Every structure is written in structure tokens, then in C-alpha cells.
Amino acid sequence: MDYRICSLTGLKINKPAEDLIKWNMVTAILFLAIGGFMGLLMALTRWPSVHYLDTSHYYRFLTLHGFDALLLWILFFEVALVHFTSAVLLNTRVVAPFSAWIAYALMLVGAAFVNIVVFAGKADVLFTSYVPLKANGVYYLGIIIFAVGAIVAFANFFANIIQARRDKAYQHSLPLGTFGLAAASIIGIVTLAHGAVIMIPVFFWSIDLIKYIDPATYRLVFWGLGHPSQQINVCAMVAMWYMTAGFVLGAKPVNEKLSRTAFVLYILFINVASEHHLLVDPVLSSWHKIINTSYVMHLAVLASMIHAFAIPASIEVALRNKGYTKGLFDWLKNAPWGNPAFSATFLSIIGFGFLGGTTGVIFGTEQFNIIRHNTFAITGHFHATVVSGTTIAFMGGTYLLIPYIFRRNLVLPKLAAIQPYLYAIGVAVMLIGMMAAGTYGVPRRHWDITFSNAIFSFSFDPSADMFLSMMGVGGLFAALGGAMFIIISLGSIMFGRKIQ
Amino acid sequence: MEEEKEKHENKMEAPGTFALSIIFLVAFIVMWFAHLKWLVEIWGVR
Numbered sequence: 269m270d271y272r273i274c275s276l277t278g279l280k281i282n283k284p285a286e287d288l289i290k291w292n293m294v295t296a297i298l299f300l301a302i303g304g305f306m307g308l309l310m311a312l313t314r315w316p317s318v319h320y321l322d323t324s325h326y327y328r329f330l331t332l333h334g335f336d337a338l339l340l341w342i343l344f345f346e347v348a349l350v351h352f353t354s355a356v357l358l359n360t361r362v363v364a365p366f367s368a369w370i371a372y373a374l375m376l377v378g379a380a381f382v383n384i385v386v387f388a389g390k391a392d393v394l395f396t397s398y399v400p401l402k403a404n405g406v407y408y409l410g411i412i413i414f415a416v417g418a419i420v421a422f423a424n425f426f427a428n429i430i431q432a433r434r435d436k437a438y439q440h441s442l443p444l445g446t447f448g449l450a451a452a453s454i455i456g457i458v459t460l461a462h463g464a465v466i467m468i469p470v471f472f473w474s475i476d477l478i479k480y481i482d483p484a485t486y487r488l489v490f491w492g493l494g495h496p497s498q499q500i501n502v503c504a505m506v507a508m509w510y511m512t513a514g515f516v517l518g519a520k521p522v523n524e525k526l527s528r529t530a531f532v533l534y535i536l537f538i539n540v541a542s543e544h545h546l547l548v549d550p551v552l553s554s555w556h557k558i559i560n561t562s563y564v565m566h567l568a569v570l571a572s573m574i575h576a577f578a579i580p581a582s583i584e585v586a587l588r589n590k591g592y593t594k595g596l597f598d599w600l601k602n603a604p605w606g607n608p609a610f611s612a613t614f615l616s617i618i619g620f621g622f623l624g625g626t627t628g629v630i631f632g633t634e635q636f637n638i639i640r641h642n643t644f645a646i647t648g649h650f651h652a653t654v655v656s657g658t659t660i661a662f663m664g665g666t667y668l669l670i671p672y673i674f675r676r677n678l679v680l681p682k683l684a685a686i687q688p689y690l691y692a693i694g695v696a697v698m699l700i701g702m703m704a705a706g707t708y709g710v711p712r713r714h715w716d717i718t719f720s721n722a723i724f725s726f727s728f729d730p731s732a733d734m735f736l737s738m739m740g741v742g743g744l745f746a747a748l749g750g751a752m753f754i755i756i757s758l759g760s761i762m763f764g765r766k767i768q
Numbered sequence: 769m770e771e772e773k774e775k776h777e778n779k780m781e782a783p784g785t786f787a788l789s790i791i792f793l794v795a796f797i798v799m800w801f802a803h804l805k806w807l808v809e810i811w812g813v814r
Contacts, residue, residue, distance in 0.1 A: 522781060577789055581782035588782075596784045626796060639811075707810060729810070 271361075274672055275768065277515065281673070284365040285355035289348045289673050290761075291372060293666065296344035297757055299379065300659075303337025304750040306330070311698065311743025313715070314644075316733050318740060326715045327392045332383065334395030338654060339414075339497065340379050345662045346452060346504045347375070347421040352669065353449040353507065354428035360437040363427045371420035378414025381406050394713065396494065399470065399486040408471035415463040415493075422453040422460075444527055445514070448507025451531040455539065456500045462492030484551050495542035498650070501658040503534055505616065506575045508661045512613040512668055513579055516604060519586035527578050533571035540564045541628075544637045561634040569629050576621040583614075608678075612664025612688040619656025619692055623699060627652060644736075645706025647713075648699040655695050655746075660688060666757050676764030684756045691749025698742030704735040 270283035306329045312320035321329065355362045362368055384406075385391045391403035429450070432438055442450065466489035472478040510527070513519035521527045543560040546552055587599035604610045627649040631640050640646060667684065670676055678684050708729050710717055719726050780786065 577785060580788065581785040584782040584785050596787050599784055622792065622796075626799075707807065 277672055279356055279672070280359040282355050282361040284362045284368070285351045286673055288351045288362060288365070288368050288372065289356075289669070292344050292348035292351070293669065293673070294758075294761065295372075295376065296341050296348065296662075297666070297754060299336045299340035299344060300750070301754045302383070303333055303335075303341055304747065304754075306333035307337060307750075308743060308747040309333075311740050311747070314736055315740030315743075316717075316736050321715075323715050324389070324392065327394065328386060328389060330713065331392060331394050332386045335382055335386070336379075337659075338395065342501050342504075342654070342658060342662070343414075343418055343497075344375065345665070346449075346456070346500060347371070347418065348669075349449055349504055349508070349665070350421055350425040350453065351428075352673070353443075353446040353511075354425045354432070357443050357446050357511075358429070358432040358437045360428060360432035360435055362424070363431040364424060367420060367427075368424045371417045371424060374417025374420065375414050376417075378410045378412070378417060381410025381413065385410065396490065397470075398490075399473070399481045399483045402474055405471055405474040408467050408474055412464055412467045412471060415460040415467070419457055419460045419464075422456045425449065425453045441528075444521055444524060445507045445511040447528055448503055448510065448531055451535050452500045452503035452507065454535055455496060455503060458539070459493055459496040459500060462489055462496070466490050466493065484549055487546060487549060488551050491542040491545045492539075495545060496539045498654060499534065499538040499541070501654060502538065502572070503531065505620070505658045505661040506531070506572075506579075508665045509575070509579045509613050509617060510582075512609050512661075512664055513583050513586070515668055516607060516610045516613075517583060517586040517590075519579075519582040521578055522581045522585060523578065526574060530571040530574040530578070533567055533574075536567070537564050538568040538571070541568060541632060544632050544634070544641070547634060547637055547641070558634060561632055561637065565629070565632050569625065572621070572625050576617060576625070579617060580614075606685045607667075608684045608688050609664045609668040611685075612660050612667065612692075615688050615692040616657055616661035616664065619660060619696065620653060620658075623696060624649065624653035624657050627703065640706065642712055643706035644710045644712050645703045648702030648704075648706060651695065651699040651702065656692065656699065660692055660695075663688060663691070663753050663757075666753075670757065670760050670764065671767055674761050674764070675767045676760050677767060678756060679759040679764050680756055683752055687749055687752045687756060691746055691753065694742050694745025694747070694749050696742070698739050698746055701735045701737075701739030701742055705732045705739065708732040708735070710736065 271280050272283070272286075273279070274281055309321055309329050310326075310333055312318045313326050351362060351368070354360070382391075385404050386407065388404075391397075391407035393401040393403045393407070397403060397407070429442070429446070441447070466486060469478055470481055470486065473481045510521065540560045543552065543557060547557055547561070583603065584599050587603060592599040592602045603614070605614075627645075630636050631646060631649050667678060670678060706712070708731060710728060710732050717728065717732075
């Protein structure tokens with residue numbers, strides 16, 4: 269069998285798994301580069317004194333920003349993690365490399381279809397593509413092909429685990445990182461199936477084979493894809509936190525059973541978070557809406573709170589075991605803050621917990637949601653979860669995996685040490701600006717908040733302009749931090765000093 | 769007896785994280801009320 273032993277971790281690395289991780293990671297980083305650049309254009313356009321793009325380019329690039337940064341960067345990286353946590357962490361092999369490559373090819377073809385058709389100006393429908401907005405059929409076909417590829421990739425994960433069990437590659441229960449990705453894969457298959465289910469009829473509608481799609485039905489099923497796809501990210505991000513703490517410091521969960529239970533809570537409850545998108549839709553009863561946006565949501569949040577304290581606690585125990593025992597915070601002072609894999613993980617925990625999690629609980633509550641939904645505050649919230657949380661965690665994951673999988677040292681190590689801080693601070697300033705502007709009622713997505721051609725004039729409190737400018741400045745720093753990440757990661761992969 | 773005492777002493781494995789959680793909780797409560805006050809000012813709720 270084609271294996272090598274990693275000189276840094278002692279892990280047995282299967283060659284096909286290594287290749288799959290490499291290709292998926294590099295593809296993810298390239299889509300982050302495109303999606304991130306589009307994000308910069310968004311920030312420059314929503315910044316009132318800059319207002320860079322014209323209307324059609326704004327909506328076109330917003331569509332692409334959503335698709336590339338929210339779906340492609342994250343899902344390609346998660347598929348890399350699927351192979352890492354199943355084949356590598358379990359010291360086993362990719363059972364069906366051919367099907368794993370088919371999955372990769374389908375995802376890439378689907379992603380290319382969507383990117384090309386959006387760039388061509390044939391699908392300015394935004395990420396949600398709400399019916400009756402109609403894009404070119406290739407757009408929907410691209411999403412369907414991508415979703416099928418991702419489902420096959422997640423199915424590969426379970427095949428690898430079954431094979432590992434047969435090979436007796438692990439005993440008792442799965443390692444926590446693998447368990448987290450199992451939760452992500454379960455949510456992933458359910459979520460992407462929703463995507464395929466709704467996009468297939470919409471594809472036929474776009475080529476005039478079906479005459480009518482009910483907008484309410486579309487919204488109901490679409491949000492089975494739209495929001496839960498972010499819950500795949502949450503599971504994979506938390507798994508990445510545990511793995512980074514483990515690899516960098518040798519940290520072990522303080523109570524592993526509790527951490528596993530928290531992942532199960534995600535599987536059971538987190539998908540209902542989608543319901544807050546449908547609060548004013550008539551398709552669900554009030555009882556359903558109230559229960560979901562209160563009790564059920566809190567059970568999902570409980571899971572995040574368990575992880576958010578379990579991981580720092582495991583880091584503290586590991587550092588105390590290394591001798592940093594003076595006072596309450598000696599361990600914190602002596603943590604490896606110069607290691608970008610570690611600092612990114614810690615910043616991700618703080619960003620996700622304090623900015624994304626708290627605002628998620630507040631905005632997810634029915635009474636609050638009804639006044640905040642479709643304001644810029646919601647855009648601030650999900651950037652706190654997906655960027656401050658998932659993206660920074662995956663940046664840390666990239667720094668962690670480059671030496672293990674690509675067998676290269678990081679180039680520009682001093683720049684790498686400051687990159688997570690610059691990016692995290694830039695993103696935090698940006699999204700706090702978004703949330704504050706949203707509090708004044710500034711709408712999300714809208715190109716012209718002066719409503720210049722409207723019959724009735726309306727102007728926001730001037731403070732809103734200040735917060736939108738704050739968003740723009742934060743966005744510039746975030747873009748700089750993002751560009752540094754792309755340069756360091758791709759530079760290391762191509763030119764980093766080789767590790768034997 | 770000594771074993772029991774040792775067990776008791778080891779109970780708090782991560783006191784720093786416990787302290788951090790209290791700090792975050794207090795900060796969150798302060799933020800919550802500050803935010804509420806701000807909202808009332810902006811929206812003019814009485």
C-alpha cells in the first residue's frame with residue numbers, strides 16, 4: 269500500500285489521500301482569492317463616499333462573492349478535511365480514490381459553470397437566487413453538479429470510516445476531529461440534497477420546461493440549503509479547533525463525552541436556525557416559528573457554548589502541564605501567539621463566540637429578527653460566523669497542514685505570524701460597522717441606500733454613514749490580511765523549504 | 769483521605785478558563801444593556 273510516515277506527526281499518510289487533500293486545499297484557496305477580491309469590491313461600493321461599482325456590476329460581483337467565498341472556499345476546504353480526518357487521522361486509506369476524484373471533478377466543473385455564467389452577466393440573481401428572479405440555466409446546472417459532487421465527497425468520508433473499522437485502524441470511538449467531520453458530513457448530505465431537490469425544478473423552469481415555481485416553496489426548500497450549509501462549516505470549524513489545539517499543544521478535550529454530545533446537538537438542532545429566514549412567510553405556523561426560534565435554537569447554541577469553553581480549557585490544561593502554572597493566566601501569557609495556526613484558532617474562537625454567536629442568538633430570536641432581518645446587521649452577523657469564525661479557523665488549518673501534507677515550511681514566517689491578527693481585526697471592525705449601520709435600518713444588499721429614484725425621499729441618520737465608512741476601512745484591512753494569506757499559503761506550497 | 773483531598777484539589781483543572789468565562793459573561797451582559805439602551809435611543813421606543 270502506498271503510504272508514508274509524516275516526520276512531524278508520525279501519522280501514516282496514504283498517497284491518494286495526500287493528493288486529494290492537496291488539490292482540494294489549493295482549489296479552496298484560489299476560490300477564496302476570487303471571492304475575497306469580490307468582497308473588497310463590495311466593501312468599496314457600500315462605503316458611501318467611495319461607492320465604487322455601478323449597479324449591474326455590484327449585483328453581479330455580490331452574487332460571485334457569496335458563491336465563491338461562502339460555498340466554494342469553504343466546501344473545498346471541508347472536503348480536504350474529510351480526507352484528512354478519515355484517511356489520515358485514522359491511519360487508513362481512501363477506499364475509493366476514483367470516486368473521490370469524480371467528486372472533486374464534479375465540484376470543480378459545477379463551480380466553473382457558476383463562475384463563468386455569473387462573470388458573463390447571465391446570472392445576477394445573488395446567492396439566494398429567489399424565484400421569480402431567473403438566471404441562465406447553466407447557473408442552476410452548475411449548482412446541481414457542484415452539490416452532487418460534494419454529496420459524493422461526503423459519502424466517501426463514511427466509506428473510509430467503514431473501511432478503517434474493518435482494517436481495525438482505530439479502536440473504540442472515533443477521534444474527536446473525525447467525529448466532528450462526521451457530524452459535518454451528515455449535515456452536509458442532508459443540506460446538499462435540499463440544494464439538489466430545489467435546484468433541479470428551477471433548472472427546468474429556467475429552460476422553460478416547467479412553467480411555474482412557487483416562490484414560497486422555493487424559499488422553504490432553499491433555506492434547507494442556504495443556512496444549513498453554514499452549519500456544515502460550524503461543525504468543521506469546531507473540529508479544526510480541536511485538531512489544531514491537539515497538534516500544536518497536545519491538548520486533549522477536558523471531557524470528551526461532553527464535546528461529542530455537543531456535536532450531536534448540532535446534528536439534531538442546528539438546522540432549524542434556517543427558520544428565521546421564513547418568519548414572515550405564511551408556509552409555517554406561528555407555533556412552529558416560536559418553538560424553533562427559542563427553545564430549539566438555544567439547544568444548538570448550547571453546543572457552541574460547550575465547545576467555546578471546552579477548547580480553551582483543554583489548551584489551558586495542556587499549557588499548565590508544560591509548567592505554566594503561575595496564577596490564573598500564566599498559561600495564556602505563554603501560549604504560542606506567534607504560531608499562526610494557534611493564533612488563528614484562538615482568534616476564531618473569540619470572533620465566532622463573541623461576535624457571531626452572541627449576535628446569532630440575538631438576531632435569531634423571533635422578536636428581534638422581525639426588526640433586523642434584511643438589514644445590514646444580519647450581513648454583519650454572518651460575516652462574524654463565516655469569516656471571523658470559519659475562514660480564520662481554516663486559515664489556521666492551512667498553516668497547520670502545509671508542513672504535514674505539502675511537506676513545506678511556511679515562507680515569510682514573520683508576515684505569517686501577524687496575518688491572523690491583521691485579518692481578524694480588519695474583519696471585526698468591518699462587521700461591527702455593518703451591524704451598527706444595520707441598527708439604523710440600512711438594508712443589506714442594496715446598492716443605493718439614498719433611494720435616489722424613489723417617489724418618496726428617505727434618508728438615514730447621518731451616523732449610518734459613519735458606520736458604513738467604518739465597514740469600508742475594516743474591509744480594506746481585512747482584504748490586506750486576506751491577500752497576505754493567499755501569498756503566504758500559495759507561496760509556501762510552491763516555494764517553501766522542503767521538509768524531509 | 770489524602771487521595772480524596774488530592775481529588776478535591778484537582779477538581780478545577782482550568783481555573784483560568786473559568787475566570788475568562790465569567791469575564792465574558794459580565795461583558796456580554798453589559799453589552800446587552802448598552803445595546804438595548806442604544807436601540808431605544810435610535811428607534812425612539814418608550
